[in-house]
Amino acid sequence: MNIVITGCSSGIGFETVLELLKNKDNKVLGISRNKEKLSLLEGAVNSAQLQTLSLDITQLDEHQGTLQQMLHKHLQSVDVLINNAGLLVNKYFESFEPMEIDNIIDTNFKAPAAIIKFLLP
Numbered sequence: 001m002n003i004v005i006t007g008c009s010s011g012i013g014f015e016t017v018l019e020l021l022k023n024k025d026n027k028v029l030g031i032s033r034n035k036e037k038l039s040l041l042e043g044a045v046n047s048a049q050l051q052t053l054s055l056d057i058t059q060l061d062e063h064q065g066t067l068q069q070m071l072h073k074h075l076q077s078v079d080v081l082i083n084n085a086g087l088l089v090n091k092y093f094e095s096f097e098p099m100e101i102d103n104i105i106d107t108n109f110k111a112p113a114a115i116i117k118f119l120l121p
């Protein structure tokens with residue numbers, strides 16, 4: 001299968017990529033912001049099955065061309081999207097700043113919705 005996964009530079013996303021690539025029929029495009037951590041993932045996998053893209057999912061509008069190119073080059077079509085990237089602001093709700101609430105909504109709701117829309121055939 002051809003799979004796009006966001007938030008693969010650490011945590012659950014990183015481990016999910018390792019699991020997905022155990023199946024040699026899977027190709028994965030992994031998206032996160034941190035280039036160094038994406039390089040670590042590429043190094044751990046060392047396989048042409050994986051391509052990574054450093055991209056802030058809340059800024060998809062600015063990077064649609066790059067994403068389109070990567071999709072065309074590596075996957076051609078997409079079977080599965082794993083909207084894993086997420087933001088947890090770990091403090092009491094009453095102390096949230098307005099900007100933090102905006103960031104949560106942008107990362108956890110608007111960005112996944114934009115990616116779904118972008119990837120729909």
Ligand SMILES: NC(=O)c1ccc[n+]([C@@H]2O[C@H](COP(=O)([O-])OP(=O)(O)OC[C@H]3O[C@@H](n4cnc5c(N)ncnc54)[C@H](OP(=O)(O)O)[C@@H]3O)[C@@H](O)[C@H]2O)c1
Pocket residue numbers: 006007008009010011012013031032033034035037055056057058084085086087088107
């Ligand atoms: N761990 C848990 O117990 C738990 C429980 C419930 C839900 N979840 C959810 O499961 C998902 C993964 O959790 P986790 O514990 O593995 O979290 P994590 O280690 O903090 O990983 C989050 C990933 O999302 C990426 N990310 C965050 N904002 C991004 C953005 N704007 N653009 C692109 N990538 C972005 C981060 O990479 P960069 O910083 O490189 O961009 C990172 O790879 C999250 O959505 C989390 O909310 C986790």
